[in-house]
Amino acid sequence: MIAQVAFWQRKRLDEMTPGEWESLCDGCGKCCLNKLEDEDTGEVYHTDLVCRYMDEETCRCTVYGERLKKVPGCTMLTPGTVTDYHWLPYTCAYRTLAESRPLADWHPLRSGDPDSVHEAGVSIRHRAVSEAGVPEEDWQEHIIHWIL
Secondary structure (H helix, E strand, O other): OOOOOOOOOOOOOHHHHHHHHOOOOOOOOOOHHHEEEEOOOOOOEEEEEEOOOOOOOEEOOOOOOHHHHOOOOOOOOOHHHHHHHOOOOOOOOHHHHHHOOOOOOOOOHOOOOOOOHHOOOOOOOOOOOOOOOHHHHHHHHHEEEOOO
């Protein structure tokens, strides 16, 4: 019997079904951290402030299907735009595959366990706070350096 090659190993990002595409998300939550951009240099700084719609325990969006309506500027990754988001963490499966790297052993598609991303310490679980109680003028005080 011949072992079947996993879809993420045999398909390009633009060949994946919507379900396959969505399953690439490891649930780390890093893309939902608020970011600040230096207008002069274009450098992006991540904060430990997470979108108000993030479930801080599961690291999943609570309004995922409506996120683009509820959150102006929410990022919608597509196969054609993944490389446009240079701030995506190195561990992001979308970035990983776009850069022709293999998925990490802790990725839920490889481990079979949706909690493996948290157990590996790769997610924002217990590392982020909701933006809801922090005025935007105070966001600079929340810049972090552990995102990569």
